[in-house]
Amino acid sequence: MASYSTNEFKAGLKVMLDNDPCAIIENEFVKPGKGQAFNRVKIRNLKTGRVIERTFKSGESLEGADVVDVEMQYLYNDGQFRHFMVPDTFEQYQTDEKVVGDAGKWLKDQDSCTVTLWNDAPLAISPPNFVDLAITETDPGVRGDTSGGGGKPATLETGAVVRVPLFVQIGELIRVDTRTGEYVSRVKE
Amino acid sequence: MLAEIRQFFAERSVLEVETPLLSHSIGTDPQLEFFTTEHCSLPLRQTLFLQTSPEFAMKRLLAAGSGSIYQIGKAFRNGESGRFHNPEFTMLEWYRVGFTLLQLMNEIAELIAGLFSGQSLQETQKVSYQEVFCSFTGLDPLVFSYQDYCAFARECQLFEAVDICGHDHAVWLDFIFSHKVQPHLGDNALCMVYGYPSCQSSLARINEQCSLITDRVELFINGIELGNGYYELADAEEQSRRFDKELAIRQQHKLPVFVKDKRLISALESGLPECSGVAIGLDRLLMLLSGSASIEDVLSFPIHRA
Numbered sequence: 221m222a223s224y225s226t227n228e229f230k231a232g233l234k235v236m237l238d239n240d241p242c243a244i245i246e247n248e249f250v251k252p253g254k255g256q257a258f259n260r261v262k263i264r265n266l267k268t269g270r271v272i273e274r275t276f277k278s279g280e281s282l283e284g285a286d287v288v289d290v291e292m293q294y295l296y297n298d299g300q301f302r303h304f305m306v307p308d309t310f311e312q313y314q315t316d317e318k319v320v321g322d323a324g325k326w327l328k329d330q331d332s333c334t335v336t337l338w339n340d341a342p343l344a345i346s347p348p349n350f351v352d353l354a355i356t357e358t359d360p361g362v363r364g365d366t367s368g369g370g371g372k373p374a375t376l377e378t379g380a381v382v383r384v385p386l387f388v389q390i391g392e393l394i395r396v397d398t399r400t401g402e403y404v405s406r407v408k409e
Numbered sequence: 410m411l412a413e414i415r416q417f418f419a420e421r422s423v424l425e426v427e428t429p430l431l432s433h434s435i436g437t438d439p440q441l442e443f444f445t446t447e448h449c450s451l452p453l454r455q456t457l458f459l460q461t462s463p464e465f466a467m468k469r470l471l472a473a474g475s476g477s478i479y480q481i482g483k484a485f486r487n488g489e490s491g492r493f494h495n496p497e498f499t500m501l502e503w504y505r506v507g508f509t510l511l512q513l514m515n516e517i518a519e520l521i522a523g524l525f526s527g528q529s530l531q532e533t534q535k536v537s538y539q540e541v542f543c544s545f546t547g548l549d550p551l552v553f554s555y556q557d558y559c560a561f562a563r564e565c566q567l568f569e570a571v572d573i574c575g576h577d578h579a580v581w582l583d584f585i586f587s588h589k590v591q592p593h594l595g596d597n598a599l600c601m602v603y604g605y606p607s608c609q610s611s612l613a614r615i616n617e618q619c620s621l622i623t624d625r626v627e628l629f630i631n632g633i634e635l636g637n638g639y640y641e642l643a644d645a646e647e648q649s650r651r652f653d654k655e656l657a658i659r660q661q662h663k664l665p666v667f668v669k670d671k672r673l674i675s676a677l678e679s680g681l682p683e684c685s686g687v688a689i690g691l692d693r694l695l696m697l698l699s700g701s702a703s704i705e706d707v708l709s710f711p712i713h714r715a
Contacts, residue, residue, distance in 0.1 A: 227490070249491025252591075253627070253637045253690075254609065255440055255583040257489070258573075275588065277573050278488075 225281040226259040234266070234287040237274070241266045241285040241338045249278070266336065266343055285338065292335045294327045302327070304335055304342070315342040323347045325380035326398045347398045352407045353377050354393050358384065371403075410524060410695055411481060414501060417520050423477045423503060428466030430483060431457050434670035436465065437655040439662060442487035444496075459485040462688060463502050464612065465673045468641070471504055471684060472676035479503035481691070492703045493633060493693060496712050501636075504686035510624045510640040513685035514601050517628065517638070521599045524698065530630075531598035538604045538622070542582075545590045550606050551621045553578040558585070565589060579608045594629035602627045612648070613639035628689065630697050638687030645677035 229247040242263045251257035257278035264271050292304040301314040319342050326347035336344040358374035374384040384403045395404040435443050435458040444459040462484050484500045518533040542550040558581050562570035574581040594600040603626040613625035624640035652669035659666050695707040705711040
C-alpha cells in the first residue's frame with residue numbers, strides 16, 4: 221500500500237495509525253513564523269468509531285489503509301453471524317454483532333446498506349440514512365391526533381424502538397432517520 | 410487597508426521602499442523553505458531565490474543610511490499551505506531607526522487600533538513569553554526540563570510530542586506553544602508576546618539584562634499569529650556566527666545548503682543603526698478585519714487556482 225505524507229492528508233483519506241485503519245477528517249497546517257511546522261489532524265478510528273486528534277511533524281507519512289465502502293444487500297441473520305452479499309458479483313460476507321453494532325437494529329432482510337471492508341473483511345456497517353420499517357407493537361392509536369404532542373414508543377420489525385405520533389398504528393410502515401433514530405413520516409405501501 | 414497603512418506611515422515620515430523579490434542569497438533559517446529559479450543570461454546560469462522576507466535587503470538600506478523605512482510586498486515560502494498559509498503572501502515590514510522594541514510595540518498597537526477602529530477590539534495586551542507560557546502550562550520555557558515537558562505532554566494526551574520533539578528544546582517550545590498557548594492569545598484583542606527564549610532568537614538581539622531571552626516580539630489576535638518583530642541584531646560577527654549555526658543545522662537535516670548572505674554581513678559590518686523592525690502578514694490581518702475563516706477568502710487566487 222502506498223504511503224501518504226502530511227500534505228496529502230485530505231478528508232476521507234484512509235490510513236493506518238497504531239495498527240488500526242483510520243479515516244482523516246480534518247488536517248490543519250500549524251506553523252509558527254519562525255519554527256517547526258506541524259500538522260494537526262483529526263482522525264476517526266474506523267474500528268472503534270472514536271475520533272482522536274494527533275499531531276505530526278510536517279512531512280511525516282503514514283501507510284495507506286486498504287479500506288473500501290461497498291454497497292451490499294443484507295441477507296439474513298443466522299443467530300451468530302449476519303450475512304451480506306454484493307449484488308453484482310454475488311460475493312458473500314459474514315460478520316458478527318460486534319462489527320454490526322448499532323446498525324443492526326435498522327437492518328431488514330433484502331435491504332441494502334454500506335459495508336466498509338478492510339483488507340477484504342467487514343469493518344463496519346452503515347445503514348441507509350432512511351429506512352422504511354413496519355411497526356410490530358405499539359399502544360392503540362388515538363383518532364384525530366396530529367403529529368404534534370408527545371407521541372408513544374413503537375417497536376419495529378427489526379427490534380428497534382422509536383417514538384412515533386399517537387395516530388400511528390400497529391402494522392403501518394414508517395420511515396425512520398437512522399442517524400438520529402427519529403420518526404420521519406408514514407409510508408404508503 | 411493598504412491605503413490606511415500608507416497614510417499611517419506618511420504621517421510619521423517613514424519612507425516607503427521596494428526591494429528585490431529575486432535575489433542572489435536568502436535567509437538561512439532551517440524552518441523556512443524557499444523557491445529557487447534560474448537566471449539565464451547565456452553563457453551564464455545563476456541560481457536565484459525568491460525572498461522569504463524583505464528583511465536582508467531592507468537592512469542593507471538601513472545600513473546605507475536610509476532612515477526609517479517600510480515596505481508592502483510579496484514574500485514566498487515553499488511548502489506552506491493551509492488555512493492560514495499560502496506559499497505567496499503579502500507582508501508589511503517596517504524598521505524604525507532609534508526605536509527600542511517597546512517603542513515599536515507601541516507603534517504597532519497604534520497601527521492595529523487604527524485599522525480596527527470600526528470594530529471593537531479590546532485593549533492591547535503585552536505579556537512576556539515566560540509569563541504566558543507558564544500561566545497556561547505551568548512550565549518554565551527558559552529552562553529545559555525533559556521530564557517536566559514529557560509529563561505535561563502526557564497530561565494533555567499529546568503522547569506523540571515525545572517522539573516528535575525528542576530532546577530538542579526549541580521544538581518542544583514550538584509544539585507546546587502552538588498547541589496549548591497560542592489558541593488562547595488575544596481574545597478579540599491584540600496580544601504582544603515579548604522576551605522569546607534565546608534558542609528562538611533568529612535575528613533578534615539578546616536581552617541586555619537576561620541572556621536567556623531575546624528582544625523579540627510576536628503579535629496575536631484571536632490565536633492567530635500576525636507578525637514578528639525584533640530589536641535588530643547589528644553585530645556582524647554574531648550574525649555571521651548564527652548563520653553558520655543555522656547552516657550547520659541545515660546540513661544535519663539534509664536541507665539545501667547555500668552560502669550565507671555576505672552582502673548583509675558586510676552591510677552590518679559597515680554599521681546598522683540601532684533600530685527595531687517588525688513584519689506583519691497582511692493577508693491574515695485582512696482575514697481578521699473581514700472575519701474570514703480561511704486565507705483563501707482574502708486572496709484573489711489562492712495557490713491551487715493561481
